[in-house]
Amino acid sequence: LEFRRVLFRSGEDDARQRLDKFLVYARFVKTRALASALVKRGRVRLNGERISKPDRQIGPGDVLTLSLPHGTEVVRLLDLPDKRGSAEVATMLYERLDPEKS
Helix, strand or coil: CHHHHHHECCCCCCCCEEHHHHHHHCCCCCCHHHHHHHHHCCCEEECCEEECCCCCEECCCCEEEEEECCEEEEEEECCCECCCCCHHHHHHHEEEECCCCC
């Protein structure tokens, strides 16, 4: 539990984070440059709206639709990280949603 408090910002009521940072910290991409390129190419939707700016602020409860090379991912954000952690920790940041239900 102590580890969770250090790594995540869930205690902040108005917690927000840049989209490109989240994509890296949650391990959807390896670098911020790749995250930025993904967003600028129109491959990311936030709550159903196509996003073109990597500095867009996101927070818990938001739904991201990501068009990635290995397929489409639809996820609801549960928490925001302070840094990039392990793959196991990254999966605690979001829940996968069925694309047909979104």
